[in-house]
Amino acid sequence: MKPPELNPIDALPQDKPSGYNGSFNRRTFLKLSAGTAMGLISPLTLSATQKSDAGFPHKYQKFIKEARYYEKLQHKQIRCNLCPRECVIDDRERGYCGVRENREGTYYTLVYGRPCTYHTDPIEKKPLFHFHPGSMAFSIATGGCNLNCKFCQNWQISQVSPEQIRHFDLPPPKTADTANQFNALSIAYTYSEPVIFYEYMYDTVIAGHERGLKSVMITAGYIKEKPLIDLCAHIDAIKVDLKAFSQKYYRDVVNGDLQPVLDALITMHKQNVWTEIVYLVVPTMNDGEKEIRALSRWIKEYLGDNVPVHFTRFHPQYLMKNLPPTPVSTLERCKSIADSEGLNFVFIGNVPGHPAEHTYCPSCGTLLIERIGFTIRSNHLNQNQCSQCGQEIAGIWF
Amino acid sequence: MKRRQFLKSSLWATTTMPFIPLFGRPHLKASDSSASKIILADNAGYANGENTVNSYRIAKRLDEAIAAYFDAGDPLQGWKQVVRPSETIGLKVNCLSARGVTHPELVEAIIERLQQSGIRTDDIIIWDRLSSDLEDGGFTINYKQRGVKCYGNDYLGFNAGLQVFGSAGSRVCRTLTDRCDGIINLPLLKDHSIAGVTISLKNMFGAIHNPHKYHLNSGDPYIADVNSFKPIRQKIRLNIVDALDAQYEGGPSFLPHWRWPCNTLLVGQDQVALDYTGWQIIEHKRAEQQRPSLKEAGRQPSYIFTAADRKHQLGCADPQNIKPIHI
Numbered sequence: 093m094k095p096p097e098l099n100p101i102d103a104l105p106q107d108k109p110s111g112y113n114g115s116f117n118r119r120t121f122l123k124l125s126a127g128t129a130m131g132l133i134s135p136l137t138l139s140a141t142q143k144s145d146a147g148f149p150h151k152y153q154k155f156i157k158e159a160r161y162y163e164k165l166q167h168k169q170i171r172c173n174l175c176p177r178e179c180v181i182d183d184r185e186r187g188y189c190g191v192r193e194n195r196e197g198t199y200y201t202l203v204y205g206r207p208c209t210y211h212t213d214p215i216e217k218k219p220l221f222h223f224h225p226g227s228m229a230f231s232i233a234t235g236g237c238n239l240n241c242k243f244c245q246n247w248q249i250s251q252v253s254p255e256q257i258r259h260f261d262l263p264p265p266k267t268a269d270t271a272n273q274f275n276a277l278s279i280a281y282t283y284s285e286p287v288i289f290y291e292y293m294y295d296t297v298i299a300g301h302e303r304g305l306k307s308v309m310i311t312a313g314y315i316k317e318k319p320l321i322d323l324c325a326h327i328d329a330i331k332v333d334l335k336a337f338s339q340k341y342y343r344d345v346v347n348g349d350l351q352p353v354l355d356a357l358i359t360m361h362k363q364n365v366w367t368e369i370v371y372l373v374v375p376t377m378n379d380g381e382k383e384i385r386a387l388s389r390w391i392k393e394y395l396g397d398n399v400p401v402h403f404t405r406f407h408p409q410y411l412m413k414n415l416p417p418t419p420v421s422t423l424e425r426c427k428s429i430a431d432s433e434g435l436n437f438v439f440i441g442n443v444p445g446h447p448a449e450h451t452y453c454p455s456c457g458t459l460l461i462e463r464i465g466f467t468i469r470s471n472h473l474n475q476n477q478c479s480q481c482g483q484e485i486a487g488i489w490f
Numbered sequence: 491m492k493r494r495q496f497l498k499s500s501l502w503a504t505t506t507m508p509f510i511p512l513f514g515r516p517h518l519k520a521s522d523s524s525a526s527k528i529i530l531a532d533n534a535g536y537a538n539g540e541n542t543v544n545s546y547r548i549a550k551r552l553d554e555a556i557a558a559y560f561d562a563g564d565p566l567q568g569w570k571q572v573v574r575p576s577e578t579i580g581l582k583v584n585c586l587s588a589r590g591v592t593h594p595e596l597v598e599a600i601i602e603r604l605q606q607s608g609i610r611t612d613d614i615i616i617w618d619r620l621s622s623d624l625e626d627g628g629f630t631i632n633y634k635q636r637g638v639k640c641y642g643n644d645y646l647g648f649n650a651g652l653q654v655f656g657s658a659g660s661r662v663c664r665t666l667t668d669r670c671d672g673i674i675n676l677p678l679l680k681d682h683s684i685a686g687v688t689i690s691l692k693n694m695f696g697a698i699h700n701p702h703k704y705h706l707n708s709g710d711p712y713i714a715d716v717n718s719f720k721p722i723r724q725k726i727r728l729n730i731v732d733a734l735d736a737q738y739e740g741g742p743s744f745l746p747h748w749r750w751p752c753n754t755l756l757v758g759q760d761q762v763a764l765d766y767t768g769w770q771i772i773e774h775k776r777a778e779q780q781r782p783s784l785k786e787a788g789r790q791p792s793y794i795f796t797a798a799d800r801k802h803q804l805g806c807a808d809p810q811n812i813k814p815i816h817i
Binding site: 147148149167168169180182183184185186187188189190240251252253255256347410411 | 586587620626652654659741744
């Protein structure tokens, strides 16, 4: 009988003192004894934190894995090629995301299988409105983010290093198994920014598919083309938070750039990944008519008129507490502009009970999916068609 | 005083120190000027021809530097202007690069003087970002046992309140906010591949939860913003720059071929003046080694000037108002 293949996760070192392999040989005994004796003499030899080969505390070793998408430079520097920042990082320093660290010229992710939170949410909460409506998504996040939006709702987890928050030991196969136990249809990588835990996400997508689970990424789309294309080969849907349609806003409020996000959206479209866009409308900051109109035209031209667009309501948070919540009338104005530019599925979010939470047939106007908040009240789709006029409705329905 | 003159006057001692006897040095007193005073104590750790740090020499030169800075006959008189008995004092070292860290010998010398100034050993905390960094730097972790405490921010965590100033918003470590009454800042003198130089202002990145967010635009204005957080600004009592070994290129990583035995302690309470002076030392060494200036390298530490501007007012970056005193 063929022995079971050792899962790479199981092959990672366990949380044991270095030098101990289950039994002492003479050399190990001497080494440890000498170390203890020296420790009694000189407190400088005492160690509170056992270290792995790369120098990381041993208790975190199982969450540490060599990163993908980086290049080695001179003098132990590396350049990260995961996101458009292309951080050049010195030895023992971390990237802007705070969860990737250079050690002696090798770049590591510190959050592999190390989510700081997990929860089962309706898929509507992501929001993904045209992707298996009414299904549940097992949602996970690690600490860290490659942006720093002044209005971040989850800054307590997105703007921290992994050591600063509690975490769970949930490697990819275990994540997928847990999602199944919760009867989720999909695994959602969300809350913070999944791009920064790319390796964990990628391997979990695969583990999920092996168990019949779909995967959706909730992202700001701040990712370089190569890792995105590699991910698009497997991911089932992506929701992109497009923060604004101006570089100034991206620079001043988001601490990033607009163009890479637009490029990423085009890449997703070319890779035929189901994509929805959320646009958080911040009063006076990104709600101008010209900007919303230009955004709508761009979406129609480069992504098509069937991409759902959600204009969602801002609430004062984090570093942006000086502005009021977005007036509903502003959201309605944004929707009206996008509708007039010919987008078929424009929603209003964070306003429970608003009629613009529903999906209507773009051809005959029939109410097809009725929602209140994250709850589906009725679904009148016939397969993927309008039950009244037979119009095909874009989305992933079954 | 022009920048060139400042460079000339402040650097001759540090660059020629192995060859000039101590008694031949001009010695200005603190009372000589109201300008931001910086003490540069040379021959502070290595004896001629030796490559190991001499604890006795460090302690002696530290005493002389403190006495000179506070214009006191006795270093303890100076220390008593820094701390009060029964206070808890934090020593913010720099152990990020694991090697080439704040010298434990310097820390020991400071602890001895703090004790003599009435601070209980239990009330002295050596701290930095992570306990593992401190351990890599040669310090002994001590969370709760009697004696001097030593731990990273990962032990007590960060204060829940968000500090906001300018472009920066951070949580400050509880070691600083909740435990310490005052901080003695013990930075290194190093080139920094992003910020230009890392000295006393940059060292306070080790007090916040999100330093990785503030390396954009060569750390400007973030470094000045972070140092303007109220708890940080209010608690730093004194800065002692450990420039026994300094690095003029490739920092902050430890790269031995770009290090040199600067063999100097810099002492001051004006962080901006201190960083300006340290920056000039690095520039001088870079020029000597035929490296481009930091401006030419595209990473002039403009945050030093920002720290001195009307909004921040953290100190003086005008060489005419900085008084480097060589002892």
